[in-house]
Amino acid sequence: MTMCAARLLALLAGITAAGAVCAQDATTAPEAPATPAQATAADPVAKPGDDNVILVPSPILTLDWERLYDRSLWGARVTAEASAASARLATENSRIAEGLVAEEKSLTERRANMTPEDFRAEADAFDRRVVGIRAAQEAKARDLARRRDDERQAFIEAAFPLLDDVLRARGAVAILDRRVIIRGAKEIDVTEDLGSRVDTALGDGSQSVPNAPDDSAPKTPDVPAPLPPVEAPAPQPEGSGN
DSSP states (O other): OTTHHHHHHHHHHHHHHHHOOOOOOOOOOOOOOOOGGGOOSSOOSOOTTOSSOOOOOOSEEEEOHHHHHHTSHHHHHHHHHHHHHHHHHHHHHHHHHHHHHHHHHHHHHHGGGSOHHHHHHHHHHHHHHHHHHHHHHHHHHHHHHHHHHHHHHHHHHHHHHHHHHHHHHHTOSEEEEGGGOSSOOGGGBOHHHHHHHHHHHHTTOTTTSOOOOTTSSOOOOOOOOOOOOOOOOOOOOTTTTO
């Protein structure tokens, strides 16, 4: 029993690390590609020295979903919220672990003045509470991951109709995930073009995904304050009470 709180401290640190999300630094998006109106059938490729970039007409376009999401207003909001939630969970885990260590120390100090039965009862109750706390904190970390996944899926579903706008504007017939392309001209990538459309149409998505209720994750069992050591009763002098 004496190592339960120490083990929980290590476990909670692992839970925090698993649930942590590092905010990605915003990078400057490259200049948006030119519009299809700039391309002509007679001159589909830019000449050296041209000021304007001419798009290469292509029936196939590519899209980097990860970059689209990460650089969007929606993705930036989710990253910031997830980082803040992970930091709160880490603080909570540290507070819980410190309380359990203090409680375990108190129980150890009181053991000399307790009967074996009383000590075993308190030790077993303490161990059960440690197991319950660990399960609750692991559930909170899983809930954070689930919310991030839900946000990403909601973003993809909301952005899908905008793909049709890009197809029409480029005169293309298909958009492929960039990850399945072995090699292709950079001019057929529409990630930046779609990114500007997504930010304009969807914003940060805060109104698109309902907030999870406050009780969606299991509550952490309370960690009671450690009890003071129990003093042994003073010995009675011989002959007292006769």
